[in-house]
Structures are given as structure tokens and as C-alpha cells.
Amino acid sequence: MKDGKGGLRGRRRQGACPTALLVGLLLCLSAGSVWGQALEYRRPVETAPQPDNIGGGYKTPAVQKPLPRAYWLQVTDVVLLAAAMGVAVWLVLARRSRRWLVGLSMASLAYFGFYREGCICPIGSIQNVTVALVDPKYSIPIVVTATFFLPLCVALFFGRAFCGGVCALGAIQELVVIRPVQVPRRLDRVLGWLKYVYLGLAVFYALKPALARDFVICRFDPFVGLFRRAGAPHMIIAGGVLLAAGMFVGRPYCRWLCPYGGLLAWCTRLARRGVTITPDKELDCGLCREACPYGAIEQMRAVRRDCLYCARCYDACPRHRTLVQIT
Amino acid sequence: MSDEPTRRDLLGTVARGSVLAALAGGAGFLVNKAHGQIVWQVDAARCINSRLGETGVPACNLCTTECVVPLSAVRAVNDYSHCGRCNICPAYFNITSPVGEHGYPSRKLCPRDAILRKPIGKMDPEDPANNFYEYVIDEEKCDGCGKCVMQCKEPLGLGSITLRVRYDKCVNCNRCSISKACPQKAVIQLPAGQAV
Numbered sequence: 001m002k003d004g005k006g007g008l009r010g011r012r013r014q015g016a017c018p019t020a021l022l023v024g025l026l027l028c029l030s031a032g033s034v035w036g037q038a039l040e041y042r043r044p045v046e047t048a049p050q051p052d053n054i055g056g057g058y059k060t061p062a063v064q065k066p067l068p069r070a071y072w073l074q075v076t077d078v079v080l081l082a083a084a085m086g087v088a089v090w091l092v093l094a095r096r097s098r099r100w101l102v103g104l105s106m107a108s109l110a111y112f113g114f115y116r117e118g119c120i121c122p123i124g125s126i127q128n129v130t131v132a133l134v135d136p137k138y139s140i141p142i143v144v145t146a147t148f149f150l151p152l153c154v155a156l157f158f159g160r161a162f163c164g165g166v167c168a169l170g171a172i173q174e175l176v177v178i179r180p181v182q183v184p185r186r187l188d189r190v191l192g193w194l195k196y197v198y199l200g201l202a203v204f205y206a207l208k209p210a211l212a213r214d215f216v217i218c219r220f221d222p223f224v225g226l227f228r229r230a231g232a233p234h235m236i237i238a239g240g241v242l243l244a245a246g247m248f249v250g251r252p253y254c255r256w257l258c259p260y261g262g263l264l265a266w267c268t269r270l271a272r273r274g275v276t277i278t279p280d281k282e283l284d285c286g287l288c289r290e291a292c293p294y295g296a297i298e299q300m301r302a303v304r305r306d307c308l309y310c311a312r313c314y315d316a317c318p319r320h321r322t323l324v325q326i327t
Numbered sequence: 328m329s330d331e332p333t334r335r336d337l338l339g340t341v342a343r344g345s346v347l348a349a350l351a352g353g354a355g356f357l358v359n360k361a362h363g364q365i366v367w368q369v370d371a372a373r374c375i376n377s378r379l380g381e382t383g384v385p386a387c388n389l390c391t392t393e394c395v396v397p398l399s400a401v402r403a404v405n406d407y408s409h410c411g412r413c414n415i416c417p418a419y420f421n422i423t424s425p426v427g428e429h430g431y432p433s434r435k436l437c438p439r440d441a442i443l444r445k446p447i448g449k450m451d452p453e454d455p456a457n458n459f460y461e462y463v464i465d466e467e468k469c470d471g472c473g474k475c476v477m478q479c480k481e482p483l484g485l486g487s488i489t490l491r492v493r494y495d496k497c498v499n500c501n502r503c504s505i506s507k508a509c510p511q512k513a514v515i516q517l518p519a520g521q522a523v
């Protein structure tokens with residue numbers, strides 16, 4: 001071992017010598033112009049010195065090797081997703097409380113949006129599920145499967161609780177709804193078809209052969225850039241424009257573009273329970289209709305497939321307020 | 328408003344049940360073929376910055392420019408067990424820069440000054456060239472531009488520095504934007520267990 005060390009050190013000395021020689025030679029040759037010359041570089045060692053060669057009690061440090069997100073943390077994401085949907089259903093259908101629902105959606109925005117940076121989300125998982133269903137060589141982890149199917153199952157029974165309580169993309173738009181105007185019903189309907197076109201395109205691009213495959217929902221996600229504080233400038237601008245428009249037109253992405261919203265709307269048509277407006281013989285004020293920024297109350301009835309679980313209608317209802325005060 | 332189930336209720340239950348069954352079937356199919364997590368990683372044997380034979384060409388910095396993560400999720404990582412601990416490290420110094428006062432190149436290579444150099448082991452106070460030096464890459468400063476990787480490989484270096492995807496930074500995009508741009512197809516997907 002001692003020999004090996006000596007040899008290595010010796011070789012290192014040799015390696016250092018040409019450097020010194022070269023510098024010296026250059027100094028001799030041209031007194032003034034030495035600093036303009038670059039080194040003629042030669043690798044001083046042929047093998048990496050090990051702790052024994054280095055001496056002085058040196059220990060080779062471990063290579064930085066951060067592991068992927070732990071499995072239990074991924075499962076936690078799914079559990080939180082399920083729990084948040086459960087709480088949203090309870091808050092809206094049983095408690096009829098908008099204030100707590102806003103709290104829940106802000107917590108979801110903080111966790112699923114800014115902490116998890118928008119990934120994974122059911123909207124993008126449409127593509128992975130599509131590919132995994134069709135391509136025999138492609139498969140997805142169980143957590144992704146759960147992320148995709150859980151909100152659909154909840155929608156099948158209670159409506160779009162995911163949109164109101166959990167979705168970070170929805171929550172960030174919900175924050176900016178300041179002065180919503182009612183969009184003409186016909187226009188709303190026509191624009192509503194866009195999300196099915198988008199869904200079709202997303203499936204079309206996801207089903208292309210592996211090398212040509214494209215995940216358009218993720219690539220054109222307008223808000224993920226804000227969550228990550230980084231991303232393609234044009235998509236961050238698109239997100240900013242959507243948020244600016246969202247001040248006057250409630251949640252434009254959710255209503256007209258979100259492909260997963262389209263799937264949830266289909267499931268919600270079959271929902272067992274959902275937001276309901278109880279007919280009232282004495283008071284037919286329509287305050288709830290005016291309060292709904294999403295055009296989801298038509299002729300004093302809730303249109304469940306369009307209802308985004310924001311509970312504004314309950315909040316605006318004078319009867320509901322009275323009831324709360326009594327109990 | 329009776330408790331008797333109406334025809335409409337029954338139809339609703341049947342429809343709901345069948346959709347639920349379809350969803351469960353789809354989920355079951357996917358769970359059945361599921362595997363563990365898949366991650367993106369740089370294949371050092373394909374990456375132009377680390378693969379042998381490409382010398383004297385400018386380093387490829389697509390990992391820096393294409394990644395969606397700030398500074399990029401790809402960082403240069405020094406595998407110390409293969410590091411030569413050279414006195415004049417071609418990845419630390421810009422060896423084409425003019426020689427400075429102490430015989431070292433006058434400029435550093437890293438544009439973000441992310442590499443730290445310190446003498447290690449038994450010191451020789453007489454001759455600094457006879458000491459070993461450890462080169463630690465500050466992963467918080469590194470943006471994976473690949474300049475040091477290109478210089479560290481043979482014949483100038485021993486190839487201990489390579490570009491690696493940092494899984495704590497990588498958001499595991501469906502289609503990694505670097506992999507899309509990489510002309511060498513060096514950014515590949517592999518099971519987390521096999522990833523280095």
C-alpha cells in the first residue's frame with residue numbers, strides 16, 4: 001500500500017512539474033507576455049486517489065443522492081385528496097357553510113398547489129390513465145389510478161366536491177372572483193363544449209405512439225407555472241390573463257376548458273345528492289341565482305353538472321341565514 | 328314525496344351502479360398492471376457532456392434551458408470515489424484562461440461559481456501542487472449547464488462529474504421537457520429502484 005501511495009504521489013509530482021516548467025519557460029522566453037498564455041494542461045493522475053493515498057484520516061464523502069418522494073408521502077397525497085373531498089361534501093351539503101369551505105379550498109391550494117406544485121392532479125392524470133388503458137407497455141402507479149378515480153366516484157354520489165374543495169386550479173380562480181357578471185346562457189353553453197374538445201385532443205395526443213406522445217393538458221396548464229414560480233413564460237402569461245378575466249367571469253378554466261371538469265359533469269348527472277335549492281312558496285327572491293357566478297342556477301333550480309360546490313347560494317340565502325341564527 | 332322508490336330513482340340507481348362498475352373495472356385493470364414509481368434520469372453514457380469521445384466541443388446546456396424547475400432539476404454531481412483530486416482541476420479552473428500569479432489559471436470554469444475547492448488529507452505546506460484537493464459542487468448554486476462535466480471527462484479528467492436528475496427537485500413531468508429536447512435521447516425513464 002505504501003508503495004502504491006508513493007507511486008501515485010510521485011506521478012502527481014511529475015504531473016505538477018511540467019506545469020512549473022512551462023510557467024518557468026514562459027517566464028524566461030517572454031518576460032512581458034506570460035500572463036497572456038494559457039496552461040498546457042495534462043491530467044496529473046490516471047486513477048482516483050483513495051483514502052489510503054490521501055492520508056490524514058480522510059474519508060470519501062457520500063455522493064449526494066436524493067431519493068424520489070417516499071411512497072408513504074404519495075399515499076398521504078391520496079388520503080388527503082379523499083379526506084378533503086369528504087370534508088367538502090360535509091361542509092356544503094350538511095353544514096351549508098361557505099366560510100369553512102373557502103378555508104378548505106385555501107388549504108388545498110396551499111398543499112396541492114404551492115407545496116406539491118400542482119403534481120399530481122386528476123386533470124393531468126386523464127392522459128396517463130388513457131395511455132395505461134391502451135398501451136400494454138405503459139402502466140401507472142396505484143396512487144395515480146386513485147387520484148384519477150376517487151373524484152369521479154365522489155361526483156357519482158355527491159357532485160363536483162373535488163372542484164370546490166380540493167382542486168388547486170379551481171381554488172386559485174375562486175380567490176379572484178370579485179365582480180362576477182352573468183354570462184349569457186347560450187354563450188355559456190357553447191363555451192362549455194370547449195372542454196370536451198380539449199378532452200378529445202388530450203386523449204388524441206396521449207394515444208399517439210410512444211415517441212410522438214404529448215401530454216397537452218400538462219403542457220398547457222395555465223396555473224402550474226404560478227404554483228412552481230417557474231415555467232414557460234407564455235403559459236404564465238396565459239394564467240395571468242385567465243386570473244384577470246376570472247375577476248369578472250367566474251372560474252373560466254373550470255367551466256369552459258377543464259377536461260376533467262367535463263368527466264365530473266357527466267358523473268354528476270347521475271349524482272344521488274347534490275346542491276339543491278328547496279322551493280319556497282313565500283320567498284322566491286332569486287338571490288341565490290344572482291349569487292352564483294357560474295350560471296349553475298337555472299329557473300330557481302341548481303344545475304348540478306355545472307355546480308362547482310362554492311356554496312355561495314347558501315351564503316346569499318336570507319332563509320338560510322335566519323335558520324343559522326335560530327339554531 | 329313518498330318513500331317509495333320511483334321509476335326515476337330506480338333508473339338513476341342502475342345508471343350509477345353501472346358507471347361505478349365501469350370505473351371500478353378500469354381502476355382494477357390499471358392496479359393489476361401497476362408497478363412502482365418511474366423516474367427520469369440522465370444516461371451518462373449517452374449524454375454528450377459525459378460520454379467519451381466528444382472533446383473540444385462546447386458543453387450542451389439543454390438541461391438548464393429546458394427544465395421547468397427553477398435552475399433545472401438536473402445538477403452536476405461529483406462522484407468522489409472517482410475524483411482525481413487534482414491540483415489543477417480542469418472542471419474547476421478554466422484551463423484555457425491565462426495563467427495567473429501562482430501558476431494557476433486565472434479564471435474559474437463554473438459560471439455560477441458553484442464548485443468549492445479545498446485541500447484534503449496530509450498537507451504538504453511547501454508545495455501546494457503536491458496536495459490533494461476535494462471539489463464539492465454546491466447543488467443549490469448549480470444549474471446543470473454541463474461545462475464542468477464536459478471538462479472532467481477523459482482525457483482531461485477522470486469523468487467523476489456527471490449530470491444527474493435530483494429527485495428532490497424533479498417534479499416528474501409526464502413528458503420531461505429535457506427528454507423532448509435532448510438530441511442524444513439521454514434523458515430516460517426508469518423504475519425508481521434501478522435509478523442511480
